[in-house]
Amino acid sequence: MQIPGSGILKGLAVTARNMIGSYFEPERLITQQYPEEKPKLPERARVFPFLIYDGSDPETGIRCTSCKICEKECPPQCIYIVQDRDQNGKPIKRPKIFNIDISVCMSCGICVEVCPFDSIRMDTEFELSSFDRFSSLILDKSRLLKPNSYYHQIHPTEAAQTDERIEAERRKKQAASAAKNTPSKPTTPSQPSTPPQTPNSIQTERPPASTPAATS
Template sequence: MLGIGILKGMAITAKNFFGSFVNKRLLPTLQYPEAGNSVTLFSRNIPFLVYDNDEDPLGTMRCVACKICEKECPPQCIYIVMEKDANGKPAKRPKVFDIDISVCMGCQICVEVCPFESIKMDSTFELSTPDRFEGLLLKREHLLKSNTYFHKIHPDEAQEVDDRLAAKQKKPAPTPSTPAA
């Protein structure tokens, strides 16, 4: 019969209409501020710096200011200055570690190249600020986040990293005696 297609279409929309009241799948909207967010395990946007001990963030940060990430960063949004102690000898940690997140494109290359597992991807997204210059230039203090936080947002990856670091800790014992040939 003619016109049956129209009726079929109407039935589908009616199904969507009534289904949206009972079926959660037919109403996927999340009421954002009230009903949380839809951050998944794999979501990532900007990097952060990992430290191990919650009591002493600056002392136990993994970064040694090797500046590999600064060099590798495609949009060049990382700026690192190594800290020097009283004698002018370089201390293996950054004095300045800035990331301009208005430039950062979330490519994760800094994470890939870091040999010390010290820079990882964050999944925070509420980054809006009224100041578009200073507010979007994240300093070392803003970027430092604990390993427990890392475990919270990306548990699998954090566990993997921890295992790797533990393996490295064991290995270095014989390393000095057998120098690389």
């Protein structure tokens, strides 16, 4: 026969074990003290998009060609791009304005999927609250641009895969152009002297993995 009240004693033992255990076994306390202790995010964590540039100069190293695919695909339409022009008024493959309204962005990551130049990726920075309702929540180019090394830092596996793919494509293009000695596409007006490469001339400035930028 079951002793009346034995279940209560059993329950009390469990809670006592947990209470005393929480003082002696630190692995029991899984609470992260957030502002002091930064959360360790999983590698595939994503918050808002950012733009990658190669090398050290964000203006010349920017991968984005202002093709505006992301702007068109963005479901909440939070991306705004204006293409840059040179002195003659000819459009160049570089954004003049690239704004993302993160108060609208829903972190879907579609811009990342559609970008043909691997220039937009998801960031892990989430402490973006501000006292200002409007202007500080619209990220402009200066706040969006981050070096490739930063991408390697936050998403190492994904960044390595991206770099590998770009490198492989570049080699293939190089090999093809060396064989045919003709450009696969008409070259861009701003980069007439470069050998035929990837669709984006600026993209070629990206160093292959570890070597410094070779072309201009």
